[in-house]
Amino acid sequence: MLRSITVGLDGSPESLAAAEWAACEAVSLGLPLTLLQVGEPVPAPVPGPETYRRWTDHVPRQTALGLRLRHPGVRVRGEHVTGSPADVLSHASKDAELLVLGSRGPGGIGGFVTGSVGLGVLAHAQRPVVFVRARRPHEGRPVVLGLDTDHPDSALMDFAFDSAARRGTPLLILHAWSPAPYLAYATLDDPPLRASLARGDAEELADVVRPWRQKFPDVEVAEESRYGSAAAHLVAAAREASLVVVGRRGRRGPFGTHIGHVTYAALHHSPAPVAVVSHG
Secondary structure: OOOOEEEEOOOOOHHHHHHHHHHHHHHHHHHOOOOOOOOOOOOOOOOOOOHHHHHHHHHHHHHHHHHHHOOOOOOOEEEEEEEOHHHHHHHHHHOOOEEEEOOOOOOOOOOHHHHHHHHHHHHOOOOOOEEEEOOOOOOOOEEEOOOOOOOHHHHHHHHHHHHHHHHHHEEEEEEEEEHHHHHHHHHHHHHHHHHHHHHHHHHHHHHHHHHHHHHOOOOOOEEEEOOOOOOHHHHHHHOOOEEEEEEOOOOOEEEEEEOOOOHHHHHHOOOOOOOEEEOO
């Protein structure tokens, strides 16, 4: 069955920006687009059943019309589903190539990604989830991949390389490193030791990336091994990115699925769209 790109729509500027971003991806991937409005918004005064139905249908219908005009050829359908947004969107993600949600500016997450709703969707979605700000990213900027070289995953790597290939933009792969605790103080007073550790990490990064360079020979790739906080480096690079790609390990712990601090920082502070790819 042909998967679609699914957008969680609530009428906010953030979700409308998400729909616009998703339409571009649908055209690029040759996939249909589904606009999914979830929940039971109750305008004031409370309407009758017929008025309520027209009101709930208005946002997806009008959004679909605008997307068809701006993106000729895109196949768009809109629907309203009653239920818990987290549950409905998590279920919808199973049949989606991508699930796209709107998010507010740096410092907070809003719309469908407010608190437990967005994090709940992210925790259960097995397909990539993309969070989009209420602004259009600059074309031509690189795709940025935050990579943990201890746990490289083919789904994450393929997603990042394919995203850069379709956009015709460079791919910047970032990996941050810190010395082992027993070497931390030694590196402060031993520049040659720190330089040696940096070379070793850069070589490890190059080894991990090499198979995908060969698989995607047309993608311009830059690898950067940086000392310090992975979250801080990724957020800084996100300011000049068209898309940030991060991973989320799918294993569940005793307190539920864990979303790493780097992914969490990207979701809260990246001005560019953030794609979170689940992997084993």
